[in-house]
Structures are given as structure tokens and as C-alpha cells.
Amino acid sequence: MLRGRTWSLLLLLLGGLALAYALQNAFGPTKRTVPYSELVTALEDDRVREVWIGAAAVEAKVVPEEGTGSDGDAKTETWSAQRVPGFDPDALIEELETRDVTYSGRPESEPWWLLLFWLIPLALIMLPTLLIGRGLRGGAGGGPGSASPMSFGRNKAKLYDESAQIRVGFDDVAGVDEAKGELTEVVDFLRSPGRYQQLGAQIPRGVLLVGPPGTGKTLLARAVAGEAGTPFFSITASSFVEMFVGVGAARVRDLFKQAKERAPCIVFIDEIDAIGRSRGGLGAMGTNDEREQTLNQLLAELDGFESDSQVVIMAATNRPEMLDAALTRAGRFDRQVVVDRPDVQARHAILKVHAKKIALSDQVDLELVAKRTPGMVGADMARVVNEAALAAARRGSERVEQADFEEAVDRIQLGLKKRNRAMNQTELERIAVHESGHALVAMGSEHADPVHRVSIIPRTIGALGVTLQLPTEDRHLMTRGELADRIAVMMGGRVAEELVFEEVSTGAQNDLERATETARQMVCRFGMSERLGAQTFGKPAGLRFLDTPVSFSEERNFSDHRAREIDLEVSNILQAGVSQAREILQSRRKVLDAMTSTLLEKETLDREDLDALCSNEERADSA
Ligand code: ADP
Numbered sequence: 001m002l003r004g005r006t007w008s009l010l011l012l013l014l015g016g017l018a019l020a021y022a023l024q025n026a027f028g029p030t031k032r033t034v035p036y037s038e039l040v041t042a043l044e045d046d047r048v049r050e051v052w053i054g055a056a057a058v059e060a061k062v063v064p065e066e067g068t069g070s071d072g073d074a075k076t077e078t079w080s081a082q083r084v085p086g087f088d089p090d091a092l093i094e095e096l097e098t099r100d101v102t103y104s105g106r107p108e109s110e111p112w113w114l115l116l117f118w119l120i121p122l123a124l125i126m127l128p129t130l131l132i133g134r135g136l137r138g139g140a141g142g143g144p145g146s147a148s149p150m151s152f153g154r155n156k157a158k159l160y161d162e163s164a165q166i167r168v169g170f171d172d173v174a175g176v177d178e179a180k181g182e183l184t185e186v187v188d189f190l191r192s193p194g195r196y197q198q199l200g201a202q203i204p205r206g207v208l209l210v211g212p213p214g215t216g217k218t219l220l221a222r223a224v225a226g227e228a229g230t231p232f233f234s235i236t237a238s239s240f241v242e243m244f245v246g247v248g249a250a251r252v253r254d255l256f257k258q259a260k261e262r263a264p265c266i267v268f269i270d271e272i273d274a275i276g277r278s279r280g281g282l283g284a285m286g287t288n289d290e291r292e293q294t295l296n297q298l299l300a301e302l303d304g305f306e307s308d309s310q311v312v313i314m315a316a317t318n319r320p321e322m323l324d325a326a327l328t329r330a331g332r333f334d335r336q337v338v339v340d341r342p343d344v345q346a347r348h349a350i351l352k353v354h355a356k357k358i359a360l361s362d363q364v365d366l367e368l369v370a371k372r373t374p375g376m377v378g379a380d381m382a383r384v385v386n387e388a389a390l391a392a393a394r395r396g397s398e399r400v401e402q403a404d405f406e407e408a409v410d411r412i413q414l415g416l417k418k419r420n421r422a423m424n425q426t427e428l429e430r431i432a433v434h435e436s437g438h439a440l441v442a443m444g445s446e447h448a449d450p451v452h453r454v455s456i457i458p459r460t461i462g463a464l465g466v467t468l469q470l471p472t473e474d475r476h477l478m479t480r481g482e483l484a485d486r487i488a489v490m491m492g493g494r495v496a497e498e499l500v501f502e503e504v505s506t507g508a509q510n511d512l513e514r515a516t517e518t519a520r521q522m523v524c525r526f527g528m529s530e531r532l533g534a535q536t537f538g539k540p541a542g543l544r545f546l547d548t549p550v551s552f553s554e555e556r557n558f559s560d561h562r563a564r565e566i567d568l569e570v571s572n573i574l575q576a577g578v579s580q581a582r583e584i585l586q587s588r589r590k591v592l593d594a595m596t597s598t599l600l601e602k603e604t605l606d607r608e609d610l611d612a613l614c615s616n617e618e619r620a621d622s623a
């Protein structure tokens with residue numbers, strides 16, 4: 001097999017020759033193909049000046065008929081005549097000798113040159129392929145197969161194994177204890193698969209890391225490999241589909257083949273939403289066949305594993321809601337690990353990890369830095385530390401001081417502000433009040449789900465803060481009281497803002513939407529309105545295409561009069577929710593304020609913190 005460099009040279013050479021030929025053709029004498037008889041006539045007329053005898057054709061320099069007699073050799077043409085059957089070169093040569101015409105033999109050149117016309121387009125096709133093939137090899141950790149242009153189906157999967165210098169372990173990933181806890185099992189399995197097999201336990205085959213950008217998903221996946229000491233194939237999903245049609249699927253196949261050969265190991269597909277976006281549905285017109293093929297191949301590979309294979313597939317995404325449902329089905333990426341934005345404590349931990357790499361002064365208070373950086377993620381923290389070190393270097397100092405950190409935080413916050421991600425203090429205050437409102441109403445409503453955690457750090461993607469309620473048991477049925485309480489809790493955020501700031505904000509939009517939808521369903525679906533009674537209104541005509549709703553319009557089967565009544569009932573239910581929330585919050589205003597300030601300080605409050613707050617307040621009241 002030719003090596004890449006040889007191929008490139010060869011192609012360059014061919015290209016050059018082709019160019020030369022084309023130029024010669026364009027500017028050199030034009031050749032005219034003539035019948036052999038015409039050539040003979042010209043010879044007899046003494047108009048032939050020179051002859052080349054080839055194996056298939058005879059070429060000649062001829063003075064055209066009209067040119068005879070004027071100024072001799074001035075005008076000549078090159079003729080080419082095919083040899084006739086029974087052509088006798090000796091006879092021709094004899095004739096030429098007698099007429100004193102220069103003649104020479106010529107190797108048959110035509111077919112050789114013609115070959116170029118085949119080779120040039122071929123070369124043009126091969127050249128990019130070749131370059132890509134080389135690029136792919138360059139990124140890969142060696143392995144079988146050379147840089148032959150035919151190996152471009154091989155993927156960009158990078159293989160980190162134990163010998164790689166970049167060793168990442170769980171210690172390098174800070175502040176994501178929940179996620180680490182869930183991944184310990186995977187590590188354990190990869191370390192001693194035999195133990196699990198002996199028990200007949202099925203280890204989750206696919207683990208999906210979900211979280212906002214920069215929270216350490218990629219880092220975490222590598223840490224799992226580092227902890228387990230297994231090879232780690234990592235590939236970004238977008239690189240599956242970037243080049244040629246059909247290559248994506250081939251790359252997936254190849255990746256999994258390599259992985260099976262190296263088991264036990266981890267295959268990590270980063271930013272899987274690039275290929276895993278849901279198929280069909282609203283985007284049906286603009287579907288990307290290549291992406292779909294790749295996705296289908298991936299699904300096939302995920303299904304094709306024998307239950308005892310020791311390959312763990314991990315993937316990461318920051319848009320879990322966009323993923324095709326087929327990917328998250330049981331037996332595929334059925335275990336999801338959430339990697340959240342860090343709160344103060346977590347940010348402190350991350351800072352400590354990164355600060356180990358720099359020369360830190362003892363005066364630096366990293367906890368203070370953590371407090372000053374709400375909303376920032378792990379990647380931002382890494383940048384803060386680096387910027388601080390750079391600031392110290394600019395000062396010519398040997399140690400990184402607190403002031404350097406202040407400067408770094410300002411610098412990075414400025415950048416984040418431009419991208420609208422940093423939160424200022426007043427915004428944070430409002431979010432704290434809002435979330436405390438949700439939590440307090442939930443705690444004060446009989447049928448509401450217990451509050452699990454309150455946070456002013458955006459915990460789920462898209463929401464500013466979040467109050468996480470855990471349903472006590474899996475629900476299939478909900479009573480009217482439970483739904484009404486649920487609406488009251490949703491209103492709690494907005495009502496708290498009203499109480500504290502005497503003004504609401506846009507932050508409650510999603511709450512309102514959900515509350516309104518719940519109320520409307522209570523009236524129209526569940527017959528829970530006393531006035532309208534046990535009846536449903538409207539038919540959801542959600543036109544579905546392959547399980548994806550295409551149209552959300554509802555079929556209306558009631559009168560205008562009824563429509564007005566429905567609207568009225570919906571707003572009554574919502575109003576009742578607001579009143580309930582207001583009552584609770586007004587009567588526990590002190591707890592609300594205490595919770596707000598604690599939340600601002602700690603950013604996250606869990607069950608115990610909340611209970612402590614409430615009992616503190618009760619004690620204060622009774623005293
Ligand atoms: P993601 O894949 O979630 O977008 P990355 O894993 O690429 O984020 O994180 C980028 C960088 O940010 C990491 O290389 C690391 O330096 C830093 N980082 C992010 N999260 C953490 C964390 N939890 N602990 C330590 N460093 C982190």
C-alpha cells in the first residue's frame with residue numbers, strides 16, 4: 001500500500017502533466033484529422049514537409065492547398081490520419097525518401113495521454129479524501145491500518161489508555177457528588193466485571209450525562225475511564241456527520257468494532273444531540289438523511305451488544321429535551337446522570353481543585369471568590385483561576401493574591417454579562433424571594449408534594465431558580481384538592497414577589513403557563529368545576545405523526561356561551577390559588593424573609609435547612 005506522502009506527490013505530478021498537456025493543446029498547433037487519402041494527395045502534391053509514423057496513425061506537417069505557391073513554409077498545419085488496412089510503412093518511407101521529406105517514428109502517444117483525462121477527475125476526487133484520511137489518522141492514537149486513502153471511514157475516536165499522560169480521576173472533578181455517586185457503579189463494573197456477571201446483574205449499558213455547558217460532563221466521563229483504568233474512546237457526535245454521505249454510519253460501526261476489540265472499555269459520545277435530535281415531527285420537511293442514518297446505526301449498535309459485553313457507552317448533552325425518544329429507551333441510554341450548575345459549596349470545591357495548579361498566597365479566601373460567582377459553571381471557575389494567575393504575572397508577583405482573583409472575576413463576569421448569563425445581586429434577590437415563595441406555599445399546603453430542595457442557581461436548563469418537589473408516591477390519580485394546591489404552589493413565587501417588592505416580574509411566566517394549563521384541564525378534562533359539572537369540553541385533536549405532535553389545535557365541540565363559562569371557571573380556579581398562596585405567605589412573612597436571606601447566602605437549601613428555618617421561626621413566635 002502506498003503511504004500518504006507518496007500518494008500526494010503522485011497526484012501532484014499527474015496534475016502537473018495534465019495541466020501541461022492542456023496548455024500545449026490550447027496554444028500549440030491544432031491537429032486536424034484527415035482521411036488517409038488526403039494525406040496521400042498532399043504527399044503527391046509535394047505539400048508535406050515532415051512526417052511522424054505512429055503505430056495507429058500517421059501525422060504530418062502539411063502546407064494547406066490554398067497556401068501553395070505563396071510564401072512556402074509560412075503556413076503549415078498538422079494533420080493526423082489513421083492508418084488504412086494493409087498500410088505498408090516501408091512503402092511510405094520509400095515514397096518519403098524519394099520526395100526528400102523528413103520523417104520519424106513516433107511511439108503511440110494518444111492512449112497514454114488519454115489516460116490522463118481519466119486520471120485527473122479521479123485525482124480530484126481522491127485528493128480531499130486523502131487529506132481527510134491523513135487528518136483522521138493524525139488525530140487517532142495509531143492502531144491498525146495506515147494512511148491509505150481508503151481508510152477514511154475510520155473515525156476520529158481518540159483512544160486514551162492508561163499510558164496516556166492525561167490522567168483524570170474523580171478527584172479532578174469537584175462539586176458534582178451526586179453524579180459521581182451514580183457513576184461509581186460503572187467504575188466498579190469496569191474494574192471487576194466478573195463479580196457482576198457472576199451475580200447475573202445487568203449493568204446499565206448507556207449512561208447519559210445531562211447538564212448545561214461547562215459543568216464538567218466531558219471531564220466526568222474521562223474521570224470514569226481514569227478511575228476504572230480502561231481505554232476510553234471519545235468522539236464528538238458532530239464529527240460523525242461532517243463529511244460525506246454514508247460516512248457517519250460507517251464511522252459509528254467502526255467505532256463500536258474497535259471498542260468491542262478493546263473491551264472492557266468506555267465509548268464516550270460527546271454532544272450527542274448533534275445526531276440524536278428527534279427524528280420526523282415538525283422538522284419532517286428538512287430532515288437530514290445523513291444524520292438519521294447515523295442515528296439509526298448508533299441505535300442498531302446499542303441494541304447489538306451481547307448482554308455480557310464489557311463496553312459501557314457514555315454520552316453527554318446539554319439539550320436532553322431534544323433527544324430522540326428512541327435513544328433514551330430501556331436498554332439504550334436508560335440511565336441519566338444530571339450534572340448541575342454548581343452552588344457556592346461546589347464552586348468552592350472546584351476552585352480548590354484548580355487552585356492546586358497555581359502558586360497561591362495564604363491570604364486568598366477561595367470561599368469568598370465562590371460567593372462572588374453565582375451562576376458560573378466549572379469551566380468559568382477554571383478560567384477565573386487562570387485569569388487570576390495571569391493577573392499576578394502581569395503584576396510581576398510570585399504569588400496569586402486575593403486582588404488578582406477579584407480582577408479575574410470582574411473580567412469573566414463582564415464576558416458573561418454580554419452573553420446574558422451572569423446574574424446581578426438584585427436579580428438574585430428576586431429569585432430568592434420567588435423560590436422561597438414556592439417552597440413556603442408548598443410547605444403550608446395540605447396536599448402539596450413535600451419540598452426536596454430550593455435553589456437560586458438555575459438547576460434545570462431554562463429555569464432561573466427551582467423548587468424541587470418530590471411526589472411522595474408515584475401518582476396516577478390526583479384529587480381536586482391536590483391539583484388546587486399545586487396551582488397555589490405555582491402561584492407562590494409570583495405572590496411572594498408581589499408581597500416583598502410590590503411588583504411582579506417576568507420570572508413567573510412559566511409558572512403562570514403551567515398553572516393556567518392545569519386549571520384548564522381541571523375544567524375541560526377532569527370535570528372538576530362545580531358550575532360546569534361532570535363533562536368534558538373540546539377534544540384534543542393533536543395530530544400525531546410518528547409519535548410527535550404536529551398540530552396542537554383543539555377540536556371545539558361546545559358553544560360560545562360555554563367557552564365564556566369555561567374561561568370564567570379557569571380564572572376562578574387560578575384566583576383561588578393566588579388567594580391561598582397569599583394567605584400562607586402573609587401569615588408566615590417572617591419565615592419568608594428568613595428563608596430568602598439564607599437562600600441568598602447558601603444558594604441551595606435542602607429539606608433539613610427548610611425544616612430548621614420553620615421551627616426556628618415557631619420558637620421565636622411562641623417565645
Ligand atoms: P462540559 O463537557 O460539561 O461542557 P467540560 O467537561 O468540557 O464541560 O469542562 C470544561 C473544563 O471546565 C474542564 O476541563 C475543567 O477544567 C473545568 N471544569 C468543569 N467542571 C468542573 C468540575 N466540576 N470540577 C473541576 N473542573 C471543572
Ligand code: MG
Nearest residue numbers: 217218270316
Ligand atoms: Mg463537553
Ligand code: ZN
Nearest residue numbers: 434493508511
Ligand atoms: Zn417559579
